[in-house]
Amino acid sequence: MKVRVDVTLKPGVLDPQGEAVRHALGALGFDGVEGVRQGKVIELELATDDAALAEEQARQMADKLLANTVIENFSVTVL
């Protein structure tokens, strides 16, 4: 079962990587870029065929390892 975990910085948390991208886009001549936030996606291939169990497992993995819940939010989608 494929599960996708999206990890994004919480609103208000500084995103230096996103800022660097914004500056680089400006330097390349792209105007009108008002903000850039960068996050990550983790696609998990889980052995179980039970969608509810897969989602629960992925949620625990995100909570324990994939996301830093002090500064990041995550969402889990079964594909």
Next chain:
Amino acid sequence: MKVRVDVTLKPGVLDPQGEAVRHALGALGFDGVEGVRQGKVIELELATDDAALAEEQARQMADKLLANTVIENFSVTVL
């Protein structure tokens, strides 16, 4: 206008980051993880109100800067 760019490694390209996550999940006691691939998401806030233009701009940005199209695929979604 908010646009989301998803960048993922092409199939077949080695993903050491994903492998590291897989090992770490195993070490934490999560069984049944058969594969992990890690990608990134870039959320752009663009000045334009034209969805088609925003998508086209984001596509150019991804092609020139956000993705390494030799080893990565990207997809653009207007939010």
